[in-house]
Amino acid sequence: MGATLPVDHWSFPSGHASRVFFIASIFxxxxxxxxxxxDQLRFRDREIVDRWIGGRDSGQVVVVMLILVWVWSVLTSISRVLLGRHFVLDVAAGALVGIFNGAFVHRYLHF
Known part of the structure; x- marks a missing residue:
């Protein structure tokens, strides 16, 4: 049997913050x-996509989605501090790690 260690002793950087900011930066x-x-979805099955989008330009939809993803990232990070799971520095470092990783992956995976 190996020794078990509680998870809460190592909170730097915040994994939640790094993951959500990774997703936001990739997006x-x-x-x-x-x-x-x-646009491709709209071309294939116009009725379902237009019902969801409401006939808007895909650029407008992307902007709304972009805002929602960043708000989700910030709210997730704030919740980690408010729940007492992390200090602000833990969350800030996690956010920077996530943004850096997102930029790195985007740069080298070319998608």
């Missing part, structure tokens, strides 16, 4: 691909 750097994907 931000890939907005043109997301817009193309929305």
């Amino acid at each position: 931000s750097l890939s907005t043109s691909a997301v817009a193309q994907g929305i």
Whole structure:
């Protein structure tokens, strides 16, 4: 049997913050691909996509989605501090790690 250690002793950097900011940064750097994907979906099955989008331009939809993803990232990070699971520095470092990783992955995976 191995020794078990409580998870809460190592909270730096925040894994939640790094993951949500990774997703937000990848999404931000890939907005043109997301817009193309929305246009392709609209072309294939117009009724369902237009009902969801409401006939808006795909650029407007991407902006709304982008805002929602960043708000989700910030709210997740704030919740970690308010719940007492992390200090502000833990969350800030996690956010920076996530943004850096997102930029790195976007740069080298070319999608």
